[in-house]
Amino acid sequence: MNRVQNFIDGQFVDGSEPDFENRFPATGEVVSAVSCAGQDEVDRAVRAAKKALTGPWGKMSVAERIALLRKLADGIQARFDEFLSAEIKDTGKPISIASHIDIPRGAANFNVFADQIATVSTETFQMATPDGNGALNYALRMPRGVIGVVCPWNLPLLLMTWKVAPALACGNTVVVKPSEETPTTATLLGEVMNAVGIPHGVYNVVHGFGGGSTGEFLTSHPDVDAITFTGETVTGEAIMAAASNGVRPVSLELGGKNPAVVFDDADIDATLEGLGRSCFANTGQVCLGTERVYVQRGIFDELVEKLGAKAKAYKFGDPFDKATGMGPLISAEHRRKVLGFYDKARADGATIVAGGGVPDVDGFPGGYWVEPTVWTGLSADSAVVTDEIFGPCTHLMPFDDEDEAVALANASPYGLAASIWTTNLTRAHRVAAQVDSGITWVNCWFLRDLRTPFGGSKRSGIGREGGIHSLEFYTELRNVCIKL
Ligand SMILES: NC(=O)c1ccc[n+]([C@@H]2O[C@H](COP(=O)([O-])OP(=O)(O)OC[C@H]3O[C@@H](n4cnc5c(N)ncnc54)[C@H](O)[C@@H]3O)[C@@H](O)[C@H]2O)c1
Numbered sequence: 109m110n111r112v113q114n115f116i117d118g119q120f121v122d123g124s125e126p127d128f129e130n131r132f133p134a135t136g137e138v139v140s141a142v143s144c145a146g147q148d149e150v151d152r153a154v155r156a157a158k159k160a161l162t163g164p165w166g167k168m169s170v171a172e173r174i175a176l177l178r179k180l181a182d183g184i185q186a187r188f189d190e191f192l193s194a195e196i197k198d199t200g201k202p203i204s205i206a207s208h209i210d211i212p213r214g215a216a217n218f219n220v221f222a223d224q225i226a227t228v229s230t231e232t233f234q235m236a237t238p239d240g241n242g243a244l245n246y247a248l249r250m251p252r253g254v255i256g257v258v259c260p261w262n263l264p265l266l267l268m269t270w271k272v273a274p275a276l277a278c279g280n281t282v283v284v285k286p287s288e289e290t291p292t293t294a295t296l297l298g299e300v301m302n303a304v305g306i307p308h309g310v311y312n313v314v315h316g317f318g319g320g321s322t323g324e325f326l327t328s329h330p331d332v333d334a335i336t337f338t339g340e341t342v343t344g345e346a347i348m349a350a351a352s353n354g355v356r357p358v359s360l361e362l363g364g365k366n367p368a369v370v371f372d373d374a375d376i377d378a379t380l381e382g383l384g385r386s387c388f389a390n391t392g393q394v395c396l397g398t399e400r401v402y403v404q405r406g407i408f409d410e411l412v413e414k415l416g417a418k419a420k421a422y423k424f425g426d427p428f429d430k431a432t433g434m435g436p437l438i439s440a441e442h443r444r445k446v447l448g449f450y451d452k453a454r455a456d457g458a459t460i461v462a463g464g465g466v467p468d469v470d471g472f473p474g475g476y477w478v479e480p481t482v483w484t485g486l487s488a489d490s491a492v493v494t495d496e497i498f499g500p501c502t503h504l505m506p507f508d509d510e511d512e513a514v515a516l517a518n519a520s521p522y523g524l525a526a527s528i529w530t531t532n533l534t535r536a537h538r539v540a541a542q543v544d545s546g547i548t549w550v551n552c553w554f555l556r557d558l559r560t561p562f563g564g565s566k567r568s569g570i571g572r573e574g575g576i577h578s579l580e581f582y583t584e585l586r587n588v589c590i591k592l
């Protein structure tokens with residue numbers, strides 16, 4: 109059986125805890141054994157990362173680091189099929205998604221932060237002094253040191269490199285804790301790191317679980333200088349508490365319950381295309397996905413019917429088959445959670461427009477499948493409408509006017525992503541400014557310019573990553589004041 113090891117100081121090594129199983133979500137079969145890091149391996153990884161800061165890596169010019177980042181992007185592209193296959197086996201996501209989004213973005217993240225670090229400036233201020241000679245202030249952009257990177261399972265390579273690329277661009281070293289569900293591509297990236305000549309200790313990977321395990325060992329380690337985390341809000345709270353020990357900075361990209369607002373002047377076909385993706389892509393396991401749709405009353409029935417038809421048209425099947433439109437959920441445990449919401453919707457009296465159950469997928473009886481599901485008729489305080497489900501499901505509710513739509517969209521403790529569908533651009537600007545979310549898309553969804561600020565408000569997170577905002581998190585500015 110394939111074995112996934114930890115990657116510490118440039119070497120693939122075993123952990124001191126018992127191996128755990130990694131399953132292919134489309135069949136439920138065990139595809140690899142994962143070596144679990146204990147406190148000792150986390151200590152070794154952090155020590156290696158700390159030591160690497162003062163080795164050849166710490167002495168490299170920005171130009172040399174940029175050249176290495178570009179080689180990492182090329183290195184992922186050169187082994188595209190291996191990354192693709194590993195990501196599909198870990199997640200069960202269809203090849204159509206992994207080949208267009210996950211793996212290309214994994215490579216692109218290194219190029220975009222190579223571009224960013226090449227052009228970033230710092231501030232300078234000249235000031236007057238009583239002797240008339242003045243003084244000059246300028247800021248130096250310094251790496252923070254060892255960055256702890258804790259990742260989720262939904263877009264494993266994409267979300268991990270989204271943090272590792274800017275961290276390395278800024279001259280930090282990293283210890284990555286991938287999700288226990290998706291350990292493989294982070295490990296494969298270790299091979300690429302060695303192949304392109306990233307010095308040992310700059311990139312380390314430790315496998316294991318969260319609380320009481322590898323994740324907590326890493327986030328509570330005193331020699332980790334900053335922590336970047338993507339995952340659930342409750343985990344973010346635990347990590348923020350761990351980071352308070354030693355006053356370490358955190359970047360938290362957390363959960364959401366994202367609204368879409370559809371006005372009656374929207375282009376219906378374009379809206380349905382966008383909503384179809386935002387509700388169901390990656391089997392609904394996208395933090396930016398839509399689980400609440402508010403539709404202006406005049407087009408409510410039409411939209412409900414057509415979104416329901418879209419949900420019913422999904423083709424399940426082998427994730428490695430290009431024709432497969434929807435894969436399984438990540439795990440049996442996550443399916444229990446999602447199906448719990450399907451039961452709750454029924455109990456709360458929802459009208460089930462599409463789905464609501466488990467499909468029979470020919471040849472894949474053991475997979476963690478669920479039907480894409482569309483509901484109407486729930487009250488605004490049903491847990492189905494308020495809680496993040498992270499499945500291929502959404503609830504539609506009518507509204508009458510713009511103020512009501514904004515109030516409904518904002519009636520959530522989360523504030524990650526929203527989408528607005530209208531052909532009236534004046535209204536689009538007006539509403540976008542009122543929706544309390546970190547990211548608002550108008551007449552599109554998941555259209556990503558990687559230089560833009562990315563992150564959530566309210567319980568969806570702290571801080572922004574992307575472009576200069578990533579560089580701000582992964583560096584510390586040091587002001588130098590020179591009396592002339
Ligand atoms: N805002 C974003 O950009 C974004 C992106 C993707 C996913 N998400 C969110 O991620 C969630 C799904 O991912 P998940 O289920 O893997 O999240 P999760 O919080 O369960 O786990 C994420 C990671 O944290 C680790 N972890 C868990 N408890 C820990 C602890 N106490 N200390 C240290 N590490 C710990 C896990 O082992 C895993 O590696 C959803 O809520 C989704 O909205 C957010």
Ligand SMILES: O=C/C=C/C=C(\O)C(=O)O
Pocket residue numbers: 262263267270393394395396556562
């Ligand atoms: O599931 C969450 C998706 C997050 C996407 C990004 O972080 C990105 O596109 O950079």
